[in-house]
Amino acid sequence: MREDLPLGGLPLSGLVVLDISSFIAAPAAAVALADFGADVIKIEPPDGDPHRNNFRNASYPVSDRNFPWQLDGRLKRSLALDLKNAAARGVLERLIGRADVMIVNFPPPTRERLRLRWEDVEPLNPRLVYCSLTGYGESGPDRDRPGFDVSAYFGRSGILDAARYEGGPPGLSLPAQGDRATAMTLVAAILMGLRQRDRTGRGNWVGTSLYANGVWANGTSAAGALLGAKLPPRQSPDRPRNALTNLYRTKDDRWLQLLMVRDDRLWAPLCKAIGRPDLLDDPRLASRPDRRERSLELQQELAPIFATRTYAEWETALAGTGIPYGVIGRLADVVDDEQARHAGIFADTTNPEIPRTVNNPIRLGFAQPRKAGPPPGIGEHSEEILREAGYGVDEIAELKAAGALGP
Secondary structure, eight states: OOOOOOOSSSSSTTTEEEEEEOOOHHHHHHHHHHHOOOOOEEOOOOOOGGGGGGGGGSOOOOSSHHHHHHHHHHHEEEEEOOTTTTTHHHHHHHHHHSSEEEEOOOHHHHHHTOOSHHHHHHGOOOTTEEEESSOOOOOTTTTTTTOIIIIIIIITHHHHHSBTTTOOOOOOTTTTTTHHHHHHHHHHHHHHHHHHHHHHOOOOEEEEEEEHHHHHOOOOOOOHHHHOOOOOOOOTTTOOTTTTEEEEEEEOOOOOEEEEEEEHHHHHHHHHHOGGGGGGGGGGGSSSHHHTHHHHHHHHHHHHHHHSSOOOHHHHHHSSSSSEEEOOOOOHHTTTTTHHHHTEEEEEESSSTSSSEEOOOOOSSOOOOOOOOOOOOOTTTTTHHHHTTTTHHHHHHHHTTTTTTTO
């Protein structure tokens, strides 16, 4: 057990987690557990988890610093173990016997081949909480199909199709958006599994799929679809169904999101705030049904008005009116947003190369996440972990000679 983990200060101190996963939801779940004190042992191939080099992915923000690995590898200890090597099986089984939680995201055929299914590991540790992530589910015709968040979470769930503007092609999600949301489901499942173990003394299987999480995220539309309800096609900002819940471009090329769902109460304050009290007397716009029916005409009135001032000027004009609005944020603004600091969205590290990273979204009134240093190198903690598991110097040397350990 790691000596640097405070035994009383963090809720998951003393918990040993085996992270046998990659790309990205499952490792992100393990990070959240580590943030709150769990000893996470990252078991990766001798040549390293391929996610270590994902910062060079063409769809990622361009940087010469490995920010994704800091985000998804922080606070873990790395054991480089070749699970395809027969000599590694004894090491794995000994670690499973000492663990509280095991996280895997191999497709079912790979788990079967490596003997990493729940039924394979339960006899080794009846108190183990075994958590598995799949693309599409543990059974069914697509159980063996590889799944990524863009295909399983966003694509198959209907999100990308429903979010496109009418007549336009589906857009693509940004890197790992569905993975990170799914990670929180995995955390919740693991904590439920541990709660059940507290009650019964026995371990259990828990898990989820990217597909299930995508449909859950799209649940309002999916629940309607179950009854045959159809979601109307989305209209572009220049052709809104409701001009008062629409996007408007400002003078400084920002987008202001107007969200006046209660325009029966807020129509007069809006007309005053935008300097157009004459619209109150416009018979075309006298009632809510009128404003909805003539949404295109109202949009054509509002768009030039919003284009005359900067977003900051509109913030001043709309402050105190009760009119709901927001800015379409840019990531370059978010990183220095004062509200982001208050919300704890970013976390300082002790890694001089990457001094800040993204915090997990869980907030506790009784504990703060640990501050992370640099993520582990490949196999950085292999010998340390093996010694804790009872392996001697000669045994470790034999494992290296057999090719079970790396690098």
